[in-house]
Amino acid sequence: MTSTARPFGVDPKASFTSPTAWKEIFGPRKSGRRSFDKDLRFHRVPTTKACSIVRADGEDHSRHRRTLPHVFSERALWGQEDILTHYIDLFIQNLRDKAAADGKVDMVNMVKWYNFTTFDIIGD
Incomplete structure (x- = not known):
């Protein structure tokens, strides 16, 4: 995958060998499975105490997600x-x-x- 991606300016850090791998890593979390921890080096530290869905982990992230669906309803x-x-x-x-x-x-x-x-x- 790397040799085919480089001409397009992409240097992947990971490649996936099957669609199942993609779903396991990036798909919805199954009941009882712990989600991957976020690497907070990629997100700015907020200047306030406000909690953002981007930086939230676990229960905070779930709480944020439950408040959003109605905003994107038809x-x-x-x-x-x-x-x-x-x-x-x-x-x-x-x-x-x-x-x-x-x-x-x-x-x-x-x-x-x-x-x-x-x-x-x-x-x-």
Whole structure:
């Protein structure tokens, strides 16, 4: 796997020999099985005493996970439709304005525009 991944700039630290290995390591934890400890070197130490789901282990992580599903339910997402539609329409209008400016069509950095739109949606 390493020799095939390197041309793409990837240097994997682990490779998996079967789909079962992937599921065992990254899949949902089975009842009674302890989860892997998190390597906290990869996550900043919070400046406050607030507990984040990213750094939480065990029961704290479970508690955080139980509070989140309703936010991503189909009903909740449909409730955000007007906000999403507004920002997507704004995104498209800005691209049209950019393309029509001075009758010239310049290259547009789409990553930048997607980031603007994502930031607007998340910030709303």
